[in-house]
Amino acid sequence: MSKNKLGKKIREFREFRQISREDLALNANLDKDQLEKIEEKNVMPSLGHLIKISRALGVRIGTFLDDQDQLGPAIVRAGEEKSSLSFSTKDESTREHLNFFSLAQDKAGRHMEPFIVEIEPSKESDYKLSSHEGEEFIYVLEGSIEINYGKDLYRIDKGDTIYLDSVVAHNVHAADNKPAKILAVVYTPI
Known part of the structure; x- marks a missing residue:
């Protein structure tokens, strides 16, 4: 997309x-x-x-x-993830970069959004928190991430997972000033 x-x-x-x-x-x-x-x-x-x-x-x-209306299962083969989307924030000074690769773009009627997300490190530590309805499941594939979640900070390393309520203000960013890659599944009720 x-x-x-x-x-x-x-x-x-x-x-x-x-x-x-x-x-x-x-x-x-x-x-x-x-x-x-x-x-x-x-x-x-x-x-x-x-x-x-x-x-x-x-x-x-x-x-x-969605690009297509696939009613049955949608299969995405390794290396064939859909082209990247980079979501920005309202604050144009935000320095973090999250590149999203959809894993179910061809599946119509879905209620979850699975992504591979490449997280580029930020040189600044003024992470902007955001919230939205729904829930998120994150599995760290490479590197480490930090998640500001409300007033708490969580470090999630390769192989670790976290499941969180998206209504709590949060921010996901690369830890240790090194890139990271995660599998993120976002659920939002209609």
Whole structure:
């Protein structure tokens, strides 16, 4: 899924439902200008903002990430993950980079979003916390990560897992200033 396809899909769903950009921004708790940048200027929203947009439109998040409508099982062979998405945050000064590779982009009607996520290290420690509805399961494939979760900090090393409630403000970032790779499964109720 390319950035321009994501913004176009959001705009098409909004227009199909006859919702103004102002109303969608209000219902998704976003700035109208920010929504315009997502729809028209190919600015990639944060995962939390994409979840809010999907909930405000009454669709699952995968609706915007799907390229096909595979009703049966979707198989992704090693090395054939779908092209990367990088989710940004509203704060353009955020220095972290999370590159998402969808593992179920071809599966229609799914309620979970599995990703391989490459986490690039950040030179700064002012991690921005975000929250959204749902739950997340993370398995560290390579390296180590740290997760700010509410007021706590957890270190998760290669082979470790964590299951968390996404409504608690959190941030996932690379530990020890080294890149990491995780399997993340995000569940968001409609």
